[in-house]
Amino acid sequence: MSEPETATPEETGLFDKIVNLTKRRGFVFPSAEIYGGFRSTYDYGPVGVLMLRNVKNSWWRSMVQMRTDVVGIDAAILSPPQVWEASGHLANFTDPLVDCRACGARHRIDKLDDPDTCPTCGKSGQFTEPRQFNLMFKTHAGPVENDGAVAYLRPETAQGMFTNFANVLNTSRKRPPFGIAQVGKSFRNEITPQNFVFRTREFEQMELEFFVPPDEAEKWYQYWCAERLQWYIDHGIPADQLRLRAHDADELSHYSSGTSDVEYLFPWGWDELEGIANRGDYDLTQHATHSGEKLDYFDPATNERYTPHVVEPAAGATRTMMAFLMAAYHEEEVRGETRTVLRLHHRIAPYQIAVLPLSKKDTLIPPAQQVLSALQPHFMCDYDETQAIGRRYRRQDELGTPYCVTIDFDSLDDNAVTVRDRDSMDQERVPIADLLDWFRERLV
Ligand code: ATP
Numbered sequence: 001m002s003e004p005e006t007a008t009p010e011e012t013g014l015f016d017k018i019v020n021l022t023k024r025r026g027f028v029f030p031s032a033e034i035y036g037g038f039r040s041t042y043d044y045g046p047v048g049v050l051m052l053r054n055v056k057n058s059w060w061r062s063m064v065q066m067r068t069d070v071v072g073i074d075a076a077i078l079s080p081p082q083v084w085e086a087s088g089h090l091a092n093f094t095d096p097l098v099d100c101r102a103c104g105a106r107h108r109i110d111k112l113d114d115p116d117t118c119p120t121c122g123k124s125g126q127f128t129e130p131r132q133f134n135l136m137f138k139t140h141a142g143p144v145e146n147d148g149a150v151a152y153l154r155p156e157t158a159q160g161m162f163t164n165f166a167n168v169l170n171t172s173r174k175r176p177p178f179g180i181a182q183v184g185k186s187f188r189n190e191i192t193p194q195n196f197v198f199r200t201r202e203f204e205q206m207e208l209e210f211f212v213p214p215d216e217a218e219k220w221y222q223y224w225c226a227e228r229l230q231w232y233i234d235h236g237i238p239a240d241q242l243r244l245r246a247h248d249a250d251e252l253s254h255y256s257s258g259t260s261d262v263e264y265l266f267p268w269g270w271d272e273l274e275g276i277a278n279r280g281d282y283d284l285t286q287h288a289t290h291s292g293e294k295l296d297y298f299d300p301a302t303n304e305r306y307t308p309h310v311v312e313p314a315a316g317a318t319r320t321m322m323a324f325l326m327a328a329y330h331e332e333e334v335r336g337e338t339r340t341v342l343r344l345h346h347r348i349a350p351y352q353i354a355v356l357p358l359s360k361k362d363t364l365i366p367p368a369q370q371v372l373s374a375l376q377p378h379f380m381c382d383y384d385e386t387q388a389i390g391r392r393y394r395r396q397d398e399l400g401t402p403y404c405v406t407i408d409f410d411s412l413d414d415n416a417v418t419v420r421d422r423d424s425m426d427q428e429r430v431p432i433a434d435l436l437d438w439f440r441e442r443l444v
Helices: 008-025 048-065 081-086 160-165 163-174 214-234 282-291 317-328 363-375 389-399 432-443
Strands: 028-030 042-044 070-072 094-099 106-108 131-134 136-140 151-152 180-185 202-212 242-246 258-267 269-280 297-299 304-306 307-315 329-334 337-341 352-358 381-383 401-407 416-419 427-431
Touching: 008 028, 008 317, 008 329, 042 048, 042 136, 042 214, 048 070, 048 202, 048 317, 081 151, 081 282, 106 131, 106 352, 131 363, 160 180, 160 202, 160 282, 160 307, 163 180, 202 214, 202 317, 202 427, 214 242, 214 258, 214 269, 258 317, 269 282, 269 317, 282 307, 304 389, 307 317, 317 329, 329 381, 352 363, 352 389, 363 432, 381 389, 389 401, 416 432
Parallel strands: 070 180, 352 381, 352 401
Antiparallel strands: 028 042, 094 106, 094 131, 136 151, 180 202, 202 307, 242 258, 258 269, 269 307, 297 304, 329 337, 401 416, 416 427
């Protein structure tokens, strides 16, 4: 991962604005806030749950729904030590931890700008020798807390795809090259969670394990690097805020012949959204050795048996949501006032449409409800009849809603509504009878 660069005050401003907006509008709340919050954990509110779901669904749409060579699974979060013994996590999934002798603070030394100075108290030369700290959350399954009951919360979703390789091969009719995809929670006991939802102890991942004939691994690695970079661009992040960074030889794990990160230009500098790794046959071979099960593929076309190689694009859903929010955030002057608007891609925005009766007058509510009922089965809609219409538009701008539909008194005569575009603020009169098709053309 690249080292964070120092943020300018202007950039720090963006970070604070995002944290503030997401709290104010119901995207993200500090977890257990009424008890003072809990150690960098976050809850996703009424709007955030929609957006996070859209991030995950958009990934699933591109990686599973729109392909014939990828299937999905949803594996258990709890797993036995054997899995993590085989994967190497028990021995190697560690970060270097130091204690400050002066103030007692603990830091991950490889992430410090100055590895000699404590960022908590500012004192130099007070760190203990680094020791390796395992990031996995350990617990016990069942009522007896002995060694036989030890279980781990998964620190990545990937192992579920490896342990189910033979099950999927035997049931799905897929043959290499093919992939297994999974979206779900992962847990890492990070030494220093930081930067809001960028690094947390509980987070969500979107991972694909793509199994290929060994001589095709390099080709597929290049393919997935290009494909994954393009996915972020297609979903609204400007290309000049993204880059693909190949790891140097000394950053690679011993089994990887190539790893590249998709990085986003966060307010603190370039940082990782996703890693794409060419993992060779390491994972399947490890699990085959440790479990005693055959995890290979017999190719009837060539009469050859081989262990597929794996190309792994591994992304963070919660971290990606943060990048989408940052890239979408804009402030602009409109008639002497500052308008804050999230220019989110329509597939990522929490709501696609807001239905707004111009006033709470009785006559406008039934037609507004009718419009809502016609649109709701097809799109995620918000409905709001409070406050003046200008303030409701501003609220929807801050939620990133691409279109507002306003039902006014003319609607009672002409059976048409005003549709307002979030980005241009242009307004167009659309007959209610045409509304569904009008939106289908723009939002599907
Ligand atoms: P980092 O170097 O940032 O700790 P990593 O290289 O260990 O991340 P991977 O194991 O490759 O991360 O995980 C794949 C993706 O999962 C990351 O690119 C990131 O988007 C996400 N991710 C990993 N750890 C966290 C975390 N603690 N909080 C939120 N997202 C995470």
